[in-house]
Amino acid sequence: MDKAIEIINLNKRYSNGRGIIDLSLTVDEGDIFGFLGPNGAGKTTAMKIMAGLMRPDSGEVKIFGKSVQHEYVEAMQHVGCIIETAESYPYLTAYENLKLFARYYPDVDDRRIDECLEITGILPYKHEKARKFSLGMKQRLGVAAAILSRPKVLILDEPLNGLDVEGMLDMRKLIKRLNEEEGTTFFISSHLIHDVELTCNRVGIIYGGKLVDVQYTQEILANYASLENYFVSEVDRSARV
Numbered sequence: 001m002d003k004a005i006e007i008i009n010l011n012k013r014y015s016n017g018r019g020i021i022d023l024s025l026t027v028d029e030g031d032i033f034g035f036l037g038p039n040g041a042g043k044t045t046a047m048k049i050m051a052g053l054m055r056p057d058s059g060e061v062k063i064f065g066k067s068v069q070h071e072y073v074e075a076m077q078h079v080g081c082i083i084e085t086a087e088s089y090p091y092l093t094a095y096e097n098l099k100l101f102a103r104y105y106p107d108v109d110d111r112r113i114d115e116c117l118e119i120t121g122i123l124p125y126k127h128e129k130a131r132k133f134s135l136g137m138k139q140r141l142g143v144a145a146a147i148l149s150r151p152k153v154l155i156l157d158e159p160l161n162g163l164d165v166e167g168m169l170d171m172r173k174l175i176k177r178l179n180e181e182e183g184t185t186f187f188i189s190s191h192l193i194h195d196v197e198l199t200c201n202r203v204g205i206i207y208g209g210k211l212v213d214v215q216y217t218q219e220i221l222a223n224y225a226s227l228e229n230y231f232v233s234e235v236d237r238s239a240r241v
């Protein structure tokens with residue numbers, strides 16, 4: 001199996017001493033990887049570095065073997081990201097928003113735009129302005145923009161944050177559909193344990209800026225009653241070390 005993402009000895013320390021410490025992990029092609037940790041654990045910091053939006057103090061991130069830090073254009077060629085929030089232009093329609101993003105990609109035509117609207121379930125709202133969209137629809141429009149160029153890897157920061165039950169179900173379905181039908185690899189951060197359990201096939205726990213453990217969800221559930229039990233026991237264990 002090909003390595004989609006390699007995070008290698010990543011360090012980033014803010015002036016207040018917080019940040020991430022010697023983070024290393026590998027995500028295989030086809031994984032839906034859940035990056036699980038409480039608020040302030042360091043998830044967004046790691047993802048900003050992965051997307052090339054922030055420089056690490058040391059270490060690097062490779063995507064399909066290309067270094068985000070040293071070969072940015074080549075590394076990002078196969079990546080779509082939504083970091084922090086899915087931004088759209090409120091006074092433009094769903095179609096107009098995607099048309100604007102499509103300018104970056106010479107081979108994205110109107111057919112592909114419709115395809116992305118269909119995959120994300122917003123084709124019926126193609127000509128409605130984004131400001132009228134619910135948070136869930138805005139998130140899905142963000143995903144539609146992120147998949148326009150058919151990226152092999154999607155990096156999503158807290159994609160379920162703030163969504164209601166229906167919004168969460170839609171987003172989870174969308175992630176699984178893209179994974180199964182298009183083979184898209186996902187790197188998803190979340191603090192929602194139950195949701196990671198239902199969505200991700202592999203889980204990495206980050207706590208206090210350090211990676212505590214990485215496991216397949218199936219293996220965790222074979223040994224623990226729930227992902228939450230595993231999370232608590234791993235965090236306890238790391239606090240004792």
Ligand SMILES: Nc1ncnc2c1ncn2[C@@H]1O[C@H](COP(=O)(O)OP(=O)(O)OP(=O)(O)O)[C@@H](O)[C@H]1O
Nearest residue numbers: 014015016018019038039040041042043044045046
């Ligand atoms: N620009 C900054 N300057 C100083 N400290 C920062 C900065 N950005 C983040 N931090 C601190 O670094 C730590 C990690 O933050 P980060 O945003 O990566 O965590 P997170 O896991 O994404 O949390 P959340 O779910 O709250 O976004 C936190 O303690 C945070 O307060």
